[in-house]
Amino acid sequence: MSDAETLTKAAVLILLGPPGAGKGTQARMLEEDFGLVQLSTGDLLRAAVAAGTEAGKRAKAVMEAGGLVSDDIVLAILKDRMAQPDVARGIILDGFPRTAGQAAALDALLAEAGQRVTAAISLEVDDEAMVGRVSGRYTCGTCGEGYHDEFKKPAVAGTCDKCGGTAFKRRADDNAETVRERLKAYHDQTAPLIAYYDKLGVLERIDAMGPIAQIRTGLGAIVNRVSA
Numbered sequence: 328m329s330d331a332e333t334l335t336k337a338a339v340l341i342l343l344g345p346p347g348a349g350k351g352t353q354a355r356m357l358e359e360d361f362g363l364v365q366l367s368t369g370d371l372l373r374a375a376v377a378a379g380t381e382a383g384k385r386a387k388a389v390m391e392a393g394g395l396v397s398d399d400i401v402l403a404i405l406k407d408r409m410a411q412p413d414v415a416r417g418i419i420l421d422g423f424p425r426t427a428g429q430a431a432a433l434d435a436l437l438a439e440a441g442q443r444v445t446a447a448i449s450l451e452v453d454d455e456a457m458v459g460r461v462s463g464r465y466t467c468g469t470c471g472e473g474y475h476d477e478f479k480k481p482a483v484a485g486t487c488d489k490c491g492g493t494a495f496k497r498r499a500d501d502n503a504e505t506v507r508e509r510l511k512a513y514h515d516q517t518a519p520l521i522a523y524y525d526k527l528g529v530l531e532r533i534d535a536m537g538p539i540a541q542i543r544t545g546l547g548a549i550v551n552r553v554s555a
């Protein structure tokens with residue numbers, strides 16, 4: 328795709344968004360559109376442990392002891408990973424940094440390589456609309472087809488459009504209260520990070536309540552602009 332050609336230097340993107348905002352979907356689209364590679368903390372750790380790198384061995388020891396892998400180990404693993412040729416166009420970080428302290432440590436690491444965060448993109452949601460979206464979900468107990476109390480009801484009430492099944496399931500953690508708690512936890516955790524990147528002048532906000540294709544276009548415009 329021609330979009331990829333417009334990136335003159337490796338992009339370092341940080342995607343921020345609460346559960347249900349479509350972060351995973353949009354990250355995959357950015358991979359497709361720009362040749363970027365999404366790096367999630369979990370995947371990074373697993374790969375480093377499997378590869379038996381120095382940092383991977385340290386991570387493995389900590390995890391086997393039931394501990395939390397420290398920031399410096401995560402950063403060492405990230406540094407190794409960023410030296411590999413498949414990420415030459417840039418990366419999308421997912422799950423790291425989570426705190427302003429980690430963000431500062433990441434900046435120091437990037438500075439060593441003459442790089443910096445290109446953009447921290449916040450997928451902005453309307454909390455109450457999200458509660459409605461997520462908490463109304465249910466699925467067919469037979470074929471797994473997804474439905475929604477408001478947005479996607481079966482044509483015949485109580486009967487699955489796809490398989491005719493009449494048993495439906497709801498996930499216990501999809502109720503309104505749980506969704507509100509998840510959103511609050513996200514905002515509490517992310518607010519310092521948002522403030523950090525805002526101060527650096529690299530914060531971008533995008534409305535994540537619209538159709539997926541529209542968000543994709545908006546994200547693409549941001550990436551083109553910040554990488555130019």
Ligand SMILES: [Zn+2]
Nearest residue numbers: 467470487490
């Ligand atoms: Zn069904």
